[in-house]
Amino acid sequence: MSATATAYVVSSPNSFHLTHLSSTTTTRTRNVVLYSSKLVSTWRGCYSLRPPSFSSELFFRIPYGSSKRTSISTASKPFSPVTMEWQDCMVKMELDVPTSVAYNCYSDREAIPRWMPFISSVKILEDQPALSQWSLKYKAFGRDIKFSWLARNMQPIPNQKIHWRSLDGLPNRGAVRFYPKGPTSCVVELTVSYEVPQILVPVASALKPFLESLLGRGLERFASFAKTYQAESTN
Secondary structure, eight states: OOEEEEEEEEOSSSOOBOOOOEEEESOOOOOOEEEOSSOEEEOTTOBOSSOOOSSSOEEEEEETTOSSOOOOOOOOOOOOOOOOOEEEEEEEEEESSOHHHHHHHHHOGGGGGGTOTTEEEEEEOSSOTTEEEEEEEEEETTEEEEEEEEEEEOOOBTTTEEEEEEEEESOEEEEEEEEEEETTEEEEEEEEEEEOOGGGGGGHHHHHHHHHHHHHHHHHHHHHHHHHHHHHHHO
């Protein structure tokens, strides 16, 4: 039995455009499965001239008069990748210790859990001291929040700046800057940027002020920690 058919061309993996080509075929073959990096679907009622392949073009036919009707949209929608929201937090505080003391104290990464409320552990990698494994644990918004990440300390500026970025795990980056106020005091400014975790997206608007409050409490505890650090280092 001979049937008139229309051929369509799939021109890209994320969209397809339809081009009418008139031809006839006498052989009815198996259904075509269209493969895409974003979508895999089976089109019922489609008949192929040849097995599907992963080439840039894929031809398939829909016979006129077929008992199975197939509706294909000609609209082509560009692919839009999902982007997560990033938030920036900043807190600063004046400390009654010299800049060098505050800098040296903050450089002790493994001591950070002693004064930062939500950091449960920091472990410096023995073979790569610029890298450290961080763990966050805190109860907030009615749930237990736990995250971890691997961070790299970037090249610091002594007594002025410590900064880092995550390499794996929870995406984040940040910096601590030290500004002298006199021979015995300084201002510490802490900035943290992070990608809002999917589990916390519903409370994203409340997350920034909440975290800035935690960071502020952390700096208050850091001020006391630094004074103790200064006293111990001078003995």
